[in-house]
Amino acid sequence: MIEDDLRAAFTRHEQLTPPTGPLRAAIDRLATGRRRRRRRWQVGGTALALLGVLGIGVPLFTPERSGPPQAAGSTGETSGPVVTGALNILLLGVDSHKSQPPLADSVLLLHIPADRSRPYLVSLPRDLKVPIPGHGSDKLNAAFPFGAGGDRPDLTKGYELTRQTVTDLTGVRLDTGFVLTYRALRTLTDAVDGVPVCLSQRVRSVHTGKLFPAGCQRLDGAASVDLLRQRRGLVQGSQDRDHNARLFAAGLVRQASEKGVLTNPVRLSKLLDTVGPELVVAPDGATMLDLLRLVPTLRSVDPVGLSLPISEPTGRDRYLRADPALAPEFLTALREDRLGDWVARHPERVDPVG
Amino acid sequence: MTYEEFADTRLAPLLRYAVMLTGDPHQAQDLVQETMVRVQLNWRRVARADSPERYVRRMLTNQYVDWRRGSWMRRVLLRGEPDEAVPAPTDHAQSAVDRDQIWSWLSRLPRRQRATLVLRYYEDLPDAEIADILGCAVGTVRSSISRALATLRAEYVEACS
Numbered sequence: 001m002i003e004d005d006l007r008a009a010f011t012r013h014e015q016l017t018p019p020t021g022p023l024r025a026a027i028d029r030l031a032t033g034r035r036r037r038r039r040r041w042q043v044g045g046t047a048l049a050l051l052g053v054l055g056i057g058v059p060l061f062t063p064e065r066s067g068p069p070q071a072a073g074s075t076g077e078t079s080g081p082v083v084t085g086a087l088n089i090l091l092l093g094v095d096s097h098k099s100q101p102p103l104a105d106s107v108l109l110l111h112i113p114a115d116r117s118r119p120y121l122v123s124l125p126r127d128l129k130v131p132i133p134g135h136g137s138d139k140l141n142a143a144f145p146f147g148a149g150g151d152r153p154d155l156t157k158g159y160e161l162t163r164q165t166v167t168d169l170t171g172v173r174l175d176t177g178f179v180l181t182y183r184a185l186r187t188l189t190d191a192v193d194g195v196p197v198c199l200s201q202r203v204r205s206v207h208t209g210k211l212f213p214a215g216c217q218r219l220d221g222a223a224s225v226d227l228l229r230q231r232r233g234l235v236q237g238s239q240d241r242d243h244n245a246r247l248f249a250a251g252l253v254r255q256a257s258e259k260g261v262l263t264n265p266v267r268l269s270k271l272l273d274t275v276g277p278e279l280v281v282a283p284d285g286a287t288m289l290d291l292l293r294l295v296p297t298l299r300s301v302d303p304v305g306l307s308l309p310i311s312e313p314t315g316r317d318r319y320l321r322a323d324p325a326l327a328p329e330f331l332t333a334l335r336e337d338r339l340g341d342w343v344a345r346h347p348e349r350v351d352p353v354g
Numbered sequence: 355m356t357y358e359e360f361a362d363t364r365l366a367p368l369l370r371y372a373v374m375l376t377g378d379p380h381q382a383q384d385l386v387q388e389t390m391v392r393v394q395l396n397w398r399r400v401a402r403a404d405s406p407e408r409y410v411r412r413m414l415t416n417q418y419v420d421w422r423r424g425s426w427m428r429r430v431l432l433r434g435e436p437d438e439a440v441p442a443p444t445d446h447a448q449s450a451v452d453r454d455q456i457w458s459w460l461s462r463l464p465r466r467q468r469a470t471l472v473l474r475y476y477e478d479l480p481d482a483e484i485a486d487i488l489g490c491a492v493g494t495v496r497s498s499i500s501r502a503l504a505t506l507r508a509e510y511v512e513a514c515s
Contacts (some may be wrong), residue, residue, distance in 0.1 A: 002456075002506055002507055002510065003475060003503070004505055005456050006456065006475045006506075007475050009456045009457050010374050010458075010475060010476040011476075012454065013373065013374065014370055014377075015380045015383070016373050016382075017369055017370045017379065018369065018379045020366050020369055022364045022421055023369065023383055023386060023387060024361060026387055027361075027386075027387055027394065028394070029393045031385065031390075031391045031394040031395055034391060035397060084515060104477045112488070112490075173467070178379070179387075345420070347392050347395075347396075348388075
């Protein structure tokens with residue numbers, strides 16, 4: 001009889017069902033927006049992956065010139081043969097100036113799963129509060145200057161301390177990594193004869209006074225770096241800067257593919273030859289050659305963009321904190337090379353790098 | 355089948371199913387919305403399934419069962435603007451809900467148990483299909499149903515004594 005009551009209760013409550021018309025419209029609207037974001041991400045992500053590949057490829061093409069700086073802080077971690085199995089590569093985008101200690105403005109983990117399906121690009125927010133070995137707790141981007149030191153910053157040591165910090169934070173074994181400075185970015189941009197971008201808002205450089213009008217323009221290396229440094233004065237600060245960086249990355253890929261750089265190995269190696277010496281490569285270079293060899297084995301080079309789940313900022317906290325519920329699950333998936341499953345369960349987490 | 359054709363015929367039944375799962379029209383809308391956005395974005399994969407309908411029902415059910423673990427609940431709770439698409443329940447419907455004891459007991463059941471009851475007594479699906487949707491063994495479905503019914507029976511006894 002309770003079964004009958006249940007059936008009756010369900011049928012009675014069918015009247016609660018709202019009309020489907022507005023819901024259908026909302027679904028279409030949301031899907032369109034998400035599709036557009038996803039496409040934007042894919043273009044930007046390809047650019048970042050390209051940069052990653054460039055960084056990995058450098059030692060192979062220019063062994064004599066890009067010889068990694070002697071790494072005093074190297075832990076001598078040997079990862080052994082890595083052609084099979086999952087790979088994690090740490091990418092650091094660094095704001096370097098002679099006058100001030102460099103900050104790691106973007107910290108990215110490039111994860112290549114063992115099945116070689118497609119790369120995952122995991123961004124770790126630079127304002128994340130993390131324990132930094134030997135320096136208490138601070139923002140993630142502070143690990144780099146702590147390691148590099150103030151007077152004559154040693155990028156390799158900065159990389160090393162950031163690597164330790166990220167390893168402690170994520171528990172992920174990092175196979176290798178590289179540092180991309182603004183100087184390298186400038187050389188790269190000039191090597192492809194400038195990059196077209198279409199800005200959505202005008203930007204006045206607080207560093208050089210240069211005005212970037214809203215709309216489309218072609219930027220040379222110096223102008224690109226100038227633009228990408230601008231954060232103050234933008235409506236949404238560092239979010240808008242990230243947006244500009246994505247525009248730039250998309251333009252860079254477009255430009256590189258127009259020039260046939262991506263498909264022509266001669267041009268690519270020439271480009272690497274130019275940019276190579278500007279890139280600082282992680283000291284564990286033994287695996288680099290293997291890494292480069294595995295790039296063609298990837299079934300797709302379109303990376304999946306993810307970021308470490310963050311809890312909602314509370315009040316005026318100047319730090320970001322990892323989401324206590326989602327972050328451990330995410331990191332476990334990353335460690336165990338199950339990001340594909342995780343993404344399937346949390347498709348809404350696939351996002352442009354923020 | 356195209357996504358449009360699927361939505362034309364299946365959206366309304368899915369929404370009704372979501373109402374039975376959540377017991378609330380607003381949450382049902384959010385649940386269906388989130389699921390169907392994913393369905394639309396991944397339509398080719400969904401269309402390849404033997405039964406797209408069952409595939410989507412499985413997506414929706416998992417989303418519901420994963421409620422706390424996933425993020426959509428949080429988004430629903432934090433969302434500031436009221437959804438104008440949702441008609442406010444009429445007083446009549448509301449009071450009917452208040453009077454309806456078995457309906458309110460359902461909300462105390464664990465979500466998986468509630469889902470099995472809805473699939474069994476609202477959708478009238480056989481145990482094997484329910485097991486497929488929930489991704490568990492047929493025996494688990496049966497024990498889950500009998501446990502849920504036992505809980506409801508206990509509520510009955512308590513209410514009548």
